[in-house]
Amino acid sequence: MLDDFFIRAIVGGIGVAVVAGPLGCFVIWRRLAYFGDTLSHSALLGVALALLLELNITFTVFCISVVVAMLLMLLQRRASLSSDALLGLLAHSALAVGLVVLAFMTWVRVDLMGFLFGDILAITRADLMMIWFGGVAVLIALIKIWRPLFAATVSYELATAEGTRPDFANIVFTVLLAAVIAVSMKIVGVLLITALLIIPAAAARRFSKSPEQMALIAIIIGVFSVWLGLSGSLEFDTPAGPSIVVAALSFFILSILPLPNLKPRNQFQKIEPAKTELDSETP
Amino acid sequence: MLLSLENAGVYKSERWLVRGISMHVEPGEIVTLIGPNGSGKSTTAKMALGVLKADEGKTYRRQDLKASYVPQKLDVNWTLPLSVSRFMRLTNKASYSEIETALSSTQILHLAQKQMSQLSGGEFQRVLLARAILRSPDFLVLDEPVQGVDFNGEVALYRLIDDIRHKLNCGVLLISHDLHVVMSTTDRVICLNGHICCSGTPANVASSNEFKSLFGEHALSGLSLYKHRHDHEHLLDGQIDQSSKSKSNLKQNKSEKNHALRKAKNA
Numbered sequence: 001m002l003d004d005f006f007i008r009a010i011v012g013g014i015g016v017a018v019v020a021g022p023l024g025c026f027v028i029w030r031r032l033a034y035f036g037d038t039l040s041h042s043a044l045l046g047v048a049l050a051l052l053l054e055l056n057i058t059f060t061v062f063c064i065s066v067v068v069a070m071l072l073m074l075l076q077r078r079a080s081l082s083s084d085a086l087l088g089l090l091a092h093s094a095l096a097v098g099l100v101v102l103a104f105m106t107w108v109r110v111d112l113m114g115f116l117f118g119d120i121l122a123i124t125r126a127d128l129m130m131i132w133f134g135g136v137a138v139l140i141a142l143i144k145i146w147r148p149l150f151a152a153t154v155s156y157e158l159a160t161a162e163g164t165r166p167d168f169a170n171i172v173f174t175v176l177l178a179a180v181i182a183v184s185m186k187i188v189g190v191l192l193i194t195a196l197l198i199i200p201a202a203a204a205r206r207f208s209k210s211p212e213q214m215a216l217i218a219i220i221i222g223v224f225s226v227w228l229g230l231s232g233s234l235e236f237d238t239p240a241g242p243s244i245v246v247a248a249l250s251f252f253i254l255s256i257l258p259l260p261n262l263k264p265r266n267q268f269q270k271i272e273p274a275k276t277e278l279d280s281e282t283p
Numbered sequence: 284m285l286l287s288l289e290n291a292g293v294y295k296s297e298r299w300l301v302r303g304i305s306m307h308v309e310p311g312e313i314v315t316l317i318g319p320n321g322s323g324k325s326t327t328a329k330m331a332l333g334v335l336k337a338d339e340g341k342t343y344r345r346q347d348l349k350a351s352y353v354p355q356k357l358d359v360n361w362t363l364p365l366s367v368s369r370f371m372r373l374t375n376k377a378s379y380s381e382i383e384t385a386l387s388s389t390q391i392l393h394l395a396q397k398q399m400s401q402l403s404g405g406e407f408q409r410v411l412l413a414r415a416i417l418r419s420p421d422f423l424v425l426d427e428p429v430q431g432v433d434f435n436g437e438v439a440l441y442r443l444i445d446d447i448r449h450k451l452n453c454g455v456l457l458i459s460h461d462l463h464v465v466m467s468t469t470d471r472v473i474c475l476n477g478h479i480c481c482s483g484t485p486a487n488v489a490s491s492n493e494f495k496s497l498f499g500e501h502a503l504s505g506l507s508l509y510k511h512r513h514d515h516e517h518l519l520d521g522q523i524d525q526s527s528k529s530k531s532n533l534k535q536n537k538s539e540k541n542h543a544l545r546k547a548k549n550a
Contacts, residue, residue: 029363151374154359161332161352161424162374208364209398 008128009120009187009230009240015131016184016196017222019138022215023180024197024222025204026173029153029211033198034084035072038091040181040193042068044098047115047185051108052101058130058182065178068094073174095190118189118241120230131183138176145169150211187226188241195245200225203252221251284309285348285422285454286331291340293326300326303478304340308422308454313445315457315465318475319497324458325355327475328424331456351420353411353428355458359399367402368395371414385417386410388443390436390519404431406519412440416447423447424456436519437461441468462498 027036046061053060072090076083102110114122142149145168151159152166159166181193188196200222201214208214229244236243285308292302301323308314308331316324329335330342332350359365371382386392389409394402402410412428425444429437441464448455459465465472466485473482474494481493488494 029360147374154363154365154370154373155354155357157329157334157354158352158357159374160334161329161350161354162418163350164374202362205362205364209366210364210369214364 005121005123006230006234008123008125010227012123012128012131013120013187013226013230013244014223015128015135016180016187017200017226018219019135019142019176019180020184020196021200021204021217021219021222022139022142023173023177024199024201025211025215025218026149026153027177027194027197028201028205032177033194034087034091035069036177036181036194036197038072038087038094039065039069039178040185040190041091042094042098043181043185043190043193044115045094045101046098046182047110047190048098048101048105051105051110058127058185061185062178062182065181066175069174069178113239114189115185116189116191117239118185118187118192118244120187120233120240122186127183127186134179134183138179141172141176145172149173188244189239192241192245195248196222196225199245199248199252203248203255206255221248225251284343284345286342286344288327288331288337289341289343291330291337291342293323293330293335294338299477301330301475301477302339304330304475305479306331306473306482308456310421310454311448311452312470313448313455313457313468314471314473315459315469316473316475317459317462317465317498318480322476324475325426328426328456328458332424345421348422349418349420350422350424351415351418353408353415353423353425355426355430357407357411361400363400365399366395367391367397367399367410370399370410371417373414375418377417381417385413388416389413389440393520405433405436408432409436409440409519412443416443419451420453421451422454422456426458427460428457429459429461437464444468 027033042064043061046064047057049055049064050057050060068090072086075081075086075090081089099112102108102112111119111122113119148159148164148166148169149172151162151164152169156166180197184193184196201218203221204214204217207217225244225248228250229247230240232238232247233240233243287307288304291304293300304323304327306314306327316327318324326335330337332352333342333344334352359370367386368379368382371377371385377385382395383392386395389412391406391409391413394406394410399407399410408428408431412425415423415425423444428444429440432440441461444455444457445468447453457465457469466489469485471482472485472488474480474488474491474497476497480497481488481491483491
């Protein structure tokens with residue numbers, strides 16, 4: 001079954017959507033969209049280095065993303081520039097350096113469009129293994145740090161004061177983000193990874209009453225976007241990444257249409273013990 | 284002793300926010316920080332909690348100290364779907380009945396399913412306080428906990444804080460501008476203005492010259508004027524609290540601060 005490139009693309013794309021959903025929610029909540037953009041743009045630098053040093057592309061991209069993320073955190077602490085200027089500077093410098101390095105390597109033939117916009121034909125069985133095993137690892141790690149990470153998202157000071165150790169959770173989160181960027185690069189392409197992170201999450205917002213629910217709905221919307229987008233890409237011979245993003249965008253537009261019965265109706269509900277949702281353990 | 288600061292200070296942006304702070308908090312006592320804006324009250328509280336590191340001096344916190352924090356400002360933006368009852372479980376696990384009890388104690392059980400971003404300022408403060416109490420802390424830090432709360436609620440919440448510290452035997456570090464309330468329920472007052480101006484029991488502090496020069500001679504005058512009695516209380520959803528009618532003797536001590544005009548008319 002996995003011999004068919006289209007099936008491979010779908011399976012890979014769904015794997016990516018499943019991890020991108022919850023991480024994308026955090027990207028939105030923490031206003032990190034531009035941060036994600038910077039990491040994903042630096043992925044091209046990772047590609048260039050991988051080809052230059054003949055390393056595994058996904059792994060190199062992951063490493064470069066982690067390095068850029070840590071660099072950003074350091075620079076933001078020193079803060080000689082405002083953080084949006086800093087992000088813009090790094091994002092486009094990394095992209096430009098990546099492109100220049102690629103251009104110098106005349107001996108490698110690179111499908112630049114594939115890296116920039118995604119290439120469903122390029123997904124191999126090894127990539128699938130990487131996406132799914134990596135994806136499961138990312139999800140497990142995210143569940144482990146969920147409470148401190150979420151607490152730090154609401155208020156860093158509160159989380160610190162009450163001993164949930166948000167710094168550790170923040171670092172793990174950044175590494176997970178880098179991992180997702182590395183594995184989703186082949187499917188949606190460097191330029192559109194942030195879209196895959198934030199559009200399903202943004203579309204999920206209106207239907208959600210709790211953060212956990214928003215993460216789940218973001219996954220569902222992401223999976224449907226991948227399926228719709230890849231089918232459209234095959235049908236109309238359009239590039240994979242943009243097609244997926246367009247599909248996700250249509251879900252987002254649907255979510256902001258003023259249809260009254262789409263609103264979560266929490267304010268009219270009586271208090272009912274939603275036992276399944278609650279932790280039974282006492283503090 | 285729960286925690287202590289010894290000659291501690293915080294240095295930021297090339298100036299000392301606070302310096303030379305020495306204080307300690309014992310279980311079951313309320314220590315109140317007062318001082319003008321920018322005098323370093325919040326900074327001191329954050330230093331006590333370990334949110335800010337002291338750049339000089341020593342800090343000591345008892346091991347496994349369970350702290351609860353009501354910050355001065357907390358922004359829950361619309362992108363975050365966060366109901367009140369989910370917010371109650373932000374840093375700790377809790378059963379539904381525990382959440383209900385905590386919300387009832389600040390009279391906001393009816394808000395349990397509301398979204399945090401829809402709350403009014405006063406409601407938000409009540410949620411923050413309920414959440415802090417829910418954790419059964421050893422150390423409770425309240426940074427202007429009743430800002431935006433209506434007048435009756437203010438008195439009730441201060442009474443609740445007073446109850447809680449007896450019930451849980453927790454130390455409370457309170458930042459407040461309500462000098463009248465502070466002076467009546469606090470064990471110790473620390474008067475800040477970048478450093479400790481004066482500290483001690485409320486009576487001592489109120490009569491000190493430093494206090495008078497910071498807040499003016501008349502900061503506490505008019506206190507005795509404000510006395511009258513309500514015969515009922517309103518719950519937050521607008522209903523009359525039936526239980527409040529019977530305990531009018533409780534009312535006497537809490538209404539110290541209430542408006543004087545009606546009393547004057549009655550007389």
